[in-house]
Amino acid sequence: MADETQQKQAIPAWASGIPLQKPLAILDIESTGAAPHRDRIIELSILKMLPGGGSESQTWRINPGIPIPSETSEIHGIYDEDVSRKPEFRRLAPQVAEYLRDCDLVGFGIMQFDLPILRIEFERAGCEFSMDGRRVIDAKTIYHKREPRTLSAAHVFYTGVPFEDAHSAEADVLATYRVLLGQLKKYEDLP
Numbered sequence: 001m002a003d004e005t006q007q008k009q010a011i012p013a014w015a016s017g018i019p020l021q022k023p024l025a026i027l028d029i030e031s032t033g034a035a036p037h038r039d040r041i042i043e044l045s046i047l048k049m050l051p052g053g054g055s056e057s058q059t060w061r062i063n064p065g066i067p068i069p070s071e072t073s074e075i076h077g078i079y080d081e082d083v084s085r086k087p088e089f090r091r092l093a094p095q096v097a098e099y100l101r102d103c104d105l106v107g108f109g110i111m112q113f114d115l116p117i118l119r120i121e122f123e124r125a126g127c128e129f130s131m132d133g134r135r136v137i138d139a140k141t142i143y144h145k146r147e148p149r150t151l152s153a154a155h156v157f158y159t160g161v162p163f164e165d166a167h168s169a170e171a172d173v174l175a176t177y178r179v180l181l182g183q184l185k186k187y188e189d190l191p
Contacts, residue, residue, distance in 0.1 A: 020051040025103035029114045030076045032068050036116035040064035042083050043076070044118075046099060058099060061086045093127035104135040111138045151175055158182025 018024075026047040033039035045059040061078070063086045073079045089096075107114045115136065122129035147153070151172060155163035158179045165171035184190055 018049070020049060022051060023103040024049040024106060025100050026106040027110070027114060027118075028107060029117060030078055031072075031117060032064050032066060033072055034113065036113065036120050039117065040066055041089055041117060041121050042068060042078050044096065048099070048103065060092055060096070062092065063088050089121045090125035090127075093122055093125035093129075097122065097127055097129050100129070102133075104137070106137040106139065108143075109138065109140040110136060111141065151179070154179045158186065 026049070028045050029041050030043040031039045031041050041062050042064050043059065043061055045057065047055060047057045049055045061083050063083045065088050068078065068080050068083070105115065119129060119131075150166075152163045152166050152175075155161065155175045155178060159182050163171075163175050166175070
């Protein structure tokens with residue numbers, strides 16, 4: 001298949017025990033930028049977990065019809081020449097919609113980026129893509145709710161020491177200093 005790849009995925013044994021009522025489509029998008037209303041999809045990958053076990057996946061490279069900014073290409077490694085002979089999304093939209101039919105959707109940051117840009121691309125293509133009856137799970141939201149993003153959590157992460165005096169301005173300043181030192185030590189490429 002010149003325009004797409006499709007393969008069976010090996011899923012860990014623990015994942016096959018997830019009780020699914022309908023297929024679960026885990027998706028990720030690479031694009032020309034981070035603004036869903038302005039930018040376009042250049043790569044779409046979907047791992048579909050099936051009720052009763054099993055899975056399949058599909059990845060499409062897509063010609064965005066606009067240039068890919070060089071700074072964006074440097075992030076995901078996809079350049080204009082990589083997608084110049086690929087179909088535009090409007091040609092793939094019916095196939096993608098069918099692949100996602102009856103699926104609940106999952107992604108990391110799906111609510112802020114992947115779902116908005118996908119819906120806009122379907123609109124541009126004039127292809128029906130309904131969210132009716134779908135559940136959407138954002139793994140990033142779960143992560144942020146379950147893993148605290150506080151100064152105390154950062155202090156433990158970067159220093160290995162609990163931060164007991166939180167919410168005193170002086171203690172917070174000193175903790176922030178220790179976090180910064182830990183970051184500089186951990187991330188040697190920081191300027």
